[in-house]
Amino acid sequence: MQQATQLKETQVQTNQNTIVEGVSFWQDAWKRLKKNKAAMISAYCVLFLVIVCFFGPFILNKFFGYDFSTQDLAYGAKPPTLKHPFGTDYFGRDLLTRTLVGGSISLMVGLIAATVAAIVGTIFGSVSGFFGGRVDNLMMRFVDVLYAVPYLFLVIILVTVIERVNVGSIFDPFNTVSEVLMGLKIFEGRLILLFIALGLVGWLTTARIVRGQVLSIKEQEFVQAARSIGVSNTAIIFRHLIPNALGTIIVYFTLTVPSMIMQEAFLSFIGLGIQPPNPSLGSLISDGAKQMQLYWWTLVFPAIFLAILLYCLNFVGDGLRDALDPKERKE
């Protein structure tokens, strides 16, 4: 950041009558982001979707008594009506409620898995880049090998292994919150581990990118200065290298979120993710695809919802890349 700030300061056109304040890298990026209309609109859409997904089920439950799991077999599957704008599924459950709960689970998966991926990738990449030489070579070969193993294989194996791990009560506070809002403990057993498994497989690209960044940052004067006054390696990595690569890390984090949501959807589709009656967008689409000949709406609404969610998230990620990574910026 330091060096980016300096650059910016020299570039700011000085006007004799006004006092020009230095524009920090983040202020500059924020200005660029605000100018990008598509990204800003998508950011508001994402915000809207997040609020609707997390609070919608609560409101629907309060005012209409809808619930994502209570079955009403006598009512059965009905096409969209005013009462149920998305229709109901085979078990007579309101599909709007289920889609929103599914959306919130998918969002949680995306956020947690992407966070895990960002942390692992950042640490791996910066250590590899910082030490360089043989360590770097070995660590990057490891990444290459993992790249060549289909991630699906790793995820399936990881999921079946960590199913046996007990996380205990660390996530209890979060569970209380999610139970009040959605009537569902999001952070229970298998689900939270699935998030982590996805993250543990998805860090490879972040590691490569961060390594590249670190390789160029570590040659700069301020790092040499830090080293000359005896700052430890760990401190250099965490205080100097990672903060300076933060822009790139954030960009890849936002781009990982939609891809993690997609992968969770896929895992739920093949029956490895969410267990019924809990919905995720993937399991809803999977159920809908099985019944689409009879009940088209059970497929169409969750599928379009997922597509819109991914579309907005991707646009935000793109906008952030343009704002935070001026080198990558398109004209």
Add this chain to the structure above:
Amino acid sequence: MLFFIAKRLVGVVITLFVIITLSFLIIRITPGSPFSQERDVPVEVLEALKAKYGFDKPLHKQYFQYIGNVVKGDLGLSIKYSNRTVNEIIKISLPKTMQIGFLALIWAILVGFVGGAIAAVKQNTKWDYGLMSIAMCGISIPPLVSGPLLILVFALALPWFPTSGWGSWKHVVLPSISLGSVYAAYIARLTRGGMLEVIRSNYIRTARAKGLSEKAVVVKHALKGGILPVVTFLGPAVASIMVGSVVVEKIFNTPGMGPYFVDAAFNRDYFLLMGVVIVYAVFLLLLNLLVDIAYGFIDPRIRFE
């Protein structure tokens, strides 16, 4: 050049060996067994089964035996589909996966390249914005979403194509559209980015200055800039198309390699799972090598090291 290829081939073999070893260890060390599904199997039967597949020997012996067999090209016996060798299963299912995959890739390259080139030439016009929005849609609609929707529209509502199965050319159309759309979108964005980078460079200005027509400038000079990033993307893309085909094959009930992969991982069908992982890895590694070789031909500035 030949030395470069030979050196890289050695690297491929070493990486493959590491992958096989790693996968073997991961599959064997993690809990779960291929036989745990069958209930109430007498102990003697279980022992006999284990002996049949060599699981009664110590792990390192099994490993060396397996490596020996793989070198000879024998991937072992499937456990779930008993009496069928892994080679047989792959021989029958791989061509189907490849048909869908290559068709998807071909249309993705054609559509993506043309779309990206148009967007780059008409930068910041309606064409550019329109095409890039379509590309963003393509990226945001995974096969998981597009597959069932395509069936709903083009197989159920309009009975143009069969919903699932295998046999005629019609069975391949919807799966490859569904699989290729994401890649078409990526290729369009990469082409546009690559072309925009060169379109402002001096040699393009020179070409214009010496009076070359706009068409010739684009076709002869600017397009080259768009090819390089796409070629880089193709290596990993082909591999991920192979994995992506798992979803598509599940949705369209195609008897390709995908369903076997998922089944084998669920059932711990050790040899079948290993076989599929090896096939995927070989594809990825060889294609990356091919991409590196192609690089040198497209862009002479990149020398073979």
